[in-house]
Amino acid sequence: DAPDPILHLILQMAGGKRKTTTSTTSSSPSKKKAKSKKSSSGSTMRRSKQGSAPSRSYSSGLDEDAIMTMFTDIADEDDPYVAGMEAISKLCDDLGIDPLEDIRILVLLWKLGANEKPAQISKEEWKKGCIKLQVDSIKKFQALLPALDTGFLDRTEFRDFYKFCFQFNRQGTHRTLDKDLVSALIGMVLKDRVPSDRLTTFADFLGETKDESYSRITLDQWMSFLDFCYEVEDIADFDESTSAWPVLIDEYVEYLEKLENK
Numbered sequence: 035d036a037p038d039p040i041l042h043l044i045l046q047m048a049g050g051k052r053k054t055t056t057s058t059t060s061s062s063p064s065k066k067k068a069k070s071k072k073s074s075s076g077s078t079m080r081r082s083k084q085g086s087a088p089s090r091s092y093s094s095g096l097d098e099d100a101i102m103t104m105f106t107d108i109a110d111e112d113d114p115y116v117a118g119m120e121a122i123s124k125l126c127d128d129l130g131i132d133p134l135e136d137i138r139i140l141v142l143l144w145k146l147g148a149n150e151k152p153a154q155i156s157k158e159e160w161k162k163g164c165i166k167l168q169v170d171s172i173k174k175f176q177a178l179l180p181a182l183d184t185g186f187l188d189r190t191e192f193r194d195f196y197k198f199c200f201q202f203n204r205q206g207t208h209r210t211l212d213k214d215l216v217s218a219l220i221g222m223v224l225k226d227r228v229p230s231d232r233l234t235t236f237a238d239f240l241g242e243t244k245d246e247s248y249s250r251i252t253l254d255q256w257m258s259f260l261d262f263c264y265e266v267e268d269i270a271d272f273d274e275s276t277s278a279w280p281v282l283i284d285e286y287v288e289y290l291e292k293l294e295n296k
Contacts, residue, residue: 098161100170105160118154128172129179137222138182142175144198145182152204185226192227193260199223200256210250213240220259228263239289248282255282269294 106114108121108128117125122143126133133139146163148155155163169175187195199219203211211219217237224233236259240248258280266272272287 096170101161101164105157115157116154129175138179140199141182144195152202196223196260200253210252213249213251216251232263235290239286255280258283
């Protein structure tokens, strides 16, 4: 089976990332060295600064220059105020986590406040998020990783995170998600929160439906699935005549009933 991706941006770049990794190690060593030089010179500049004047710091004691340097190291080359797909992948490499498997990168982006635009975090969001999380180094980010487990989120927090997962994975100005992406995301985000058979059957339902209106899923449908899983643990208790669920949920229940009657 193909690996279950957790980010729309990772879905887009998974193939490209592998190519980049190969070319970096074989055909483009000079590019890698150039980055290394830049980083090295940046460190030297900081040391010389410290020799003449102390680094800027917040009232919390965090190193403002270090926070901004972390962002600069991963920011997009064509826009230094944004960290997009490749930048977030680079951050994962620095943290030692796998963006294809580890949902904690999504939790981290949510906690950092990456809400301005899908699939990226701005320089300002990064600065505010680092202050909020009290981190000014990769080492501190790594120390934070265990606390990013979704099991630590209560139901209200998780619902907010679940909504973020939809919004962050939108593509450009699209306000909906492709149903294949939804199936992959739900399997990762709701793992251990919702019974696995509910996740599997919902993904199967989306894959098998011929209704073109379900080729893309809205935020309301996305949120309703979570609420439905919480409120209707036993499908036998579902009453379509009194339900106010989206039609998608009604048809999913019909799909389950057909499966049971086979």
